[in-house]
Amino acid sequence: MNVLRFMLENRGQVVELSLEHLWLVGLSTGFAMLIGIPLGILIAHRPRFNKPVLTSANVIQTIPSLALFGFLLPVPWLGDRADRLAILALTLYALLPIIRNTYTGIRGVDSAVVEAGRGMGLTESQLLFQVELPLAVSVILSGVRVAIVISVGLATIAAAIGAGGLGEFIFRGLAMVDNRVILAGAIPAAILALLADFGVGWLERRLQAR
Amino acid sequence: MPGDANIPVIEFRHVAYRVDGVQVLSDLNLQVDRGETLVLLGRSGSGKTTSLKLINGLASPSSGEVCVNGTPNQQSDLIRLRRSIGYVIQDVGLFPHFTVERNIALVPKIQGWPQDRIRARVQELLQVVGLGPEMASRYPHQLSGGQRQRVGVARALAADPEILLMDEPFAALDPLTRDELQREFLSLQQRLHKTVVFVTHDLREALRLGSRIALMEAGKLVTVLRPEEFVKSSDPWAAAYVRAFGAGLESAAIRGTS
Numbered sequence: 001m002n003v004l005r006f007m008l009e010n011r012g013q014v015v016e017l018s019l020e021h022l023w024l025v026g027l028s029t030g031f032a033m034l035i036g037i038p039l040g041i042l043i044a045h046r047p048r049f050n051k052p053v054l055t056s057a058n059v060i061q062t063i064p065s066l067a068l069f070g071f072l073l074p075v076p077w078l079g080d081r082a083d084r085l086a087i088l089a090l091t092l093y094a095l096l097p098i099i100r101n102t103y104t105g106i107r108g109v110d111s112a113v114v115e116a117g118r119g120m121g122l123t124e125s126q127l128l129f130q131v132e133l134p135l136a137v138s139v140i141l142s143g144v145r146v147a148i149v150i151s152v153g154l155a156t157i158a159a160a161i162g163a164g165g166l167g168e169f170i171f172r173g174l175a176m177v178d179n180r181v182i183l184a185g186a187i188p189a190a191i192l193a194l195l196a197d198f199g200v201g202w203l204e205r206r207l208q209a210r
Numbered sequence: 211m212p213g214d215a216n217i218p219v220i221e222f223r224h225v226a227y228r229v230d231g232v233q234v235l236s237d238l239n240l241q242v243d244r245g246e247t248l249v250l251l252g253r254s255g256s257g258k259t260t261s262l263k264l265i266n267g268l269a270s271p272s273s274g275e276v277c278v279n280g281t282p283n284q285q286s287d288l289i290r291l292r293r294s295i296g297y298v299i300q301d302v303g304l305f306p307h308f309t310v311e312r313n314i315a316l317v318p319k320i321q322g323w324p325q326d327r328i329r330a331r332v333q334e335l336l337q338v339v340g341l342g343p344e345m346a347s348r349y350p351h352q353l354s355g356g357q358r359q360r361v362g363v364a365r366a367l368a369a370d371p372e373i374l375l376m377d378e379p380f381a382a383l384d385p386l387t388r389d390e391l392q393r394e395f396l397s398l399q400q401r402l403h404k405t406v407v408f409v410t411h412d413l414r415e416a417l418r419l420g421s422r423i424a425l426m427e428a429g430k431l432v433t434v435l436r437p438e439e440f441v442k443s444s445d446p447w448a449a450a451y452v453r454a455f456g457a458g459l460e461s462a463a464i465r466g467t468s
Binding site: 114126 | 289291297301366
């Protein structure tokens, strides 16, 4: 196996780039959750914000990733460091599945349960944290899972603007027309995606409300 | 506990409720006295459920006012008001991710009761509604419909509210279970003497459980009668109801008052 030998010989770099990749994906997913979950809660409770928020997130999703990286390059502060820029772009792409699933999850909570809670004198925040979010958590997490899997793939493109990550191998391999180098980036990326998918899936089942 | 015997526990004063241009209630005047079971009877869309929600502030009147113990709801802290009123709905609305115990304990817990007092109260209530102590650790999806509504009633009683609002609580149950729960409601009410407002479209249930029946039609209060008056009433709407339910009602009315 040529690929395996190549990866072993360059294991230091494989590990380093994998960690970089993980850093890009982890940080951007974290930001996307910080922004997307509150936005999803907002539009679940205030339907008039529903359309503008979901439409914006949808539009972002349709911008080709390479173009988005390019658009952001001239922006002051951001353009100074490629990884900042990559994290912003990845955050934007991760928003849609997270917002949409948060919205769906909360809207999916049985209205009788919400009415009973409100009628018993729960405050809106008690209702949110003790009833709605616990019941929506597995749907929200499945959105996070989709976001992570998309991000792991997209983050390989971040190498095009010098943000590092496993894309470096892929672009280098493409330039060198060497499949071993391409696969040295692609295989760890696929493994990362599978691990994240499995990990969050496990969490999802653990937290699944009865 | 607030308790001037002269003030009605619940009072509707010229209450109207409109939503999206639809007149749901108009000029509703009604008093509910301490310890009675007032049944709101009417068909769907007659405004019964809305009237109930006006009492615990889940809806607020477009004009007029609803007073609980003499205080208009507009001036009350609605969260505190709701915690002092038990609320039972047809779909029960148990929290599916909580055990029976946590469901029942919800209001006492947010009111900061000590843990051992909550535990004792849950056990006491399970017994009151006819469930075994082993039910405490079950989840709602492990219960039958009748058991769920029993838990719903226990939950509503948890913080020992003075007022109980019940919105067609037994309508979704099979006839045998419904009969059982109605019977238990009566014996419960004989012991607890809560002020109950009970919504139903079932005249038999109204006659059996109510100390008075408020008949509603198209957002208006038609008449308020005691069960034994209701079956003999010459009011056209009441008479229409009695005709629709047919024979055997007289005895139901007598049982209701015994």
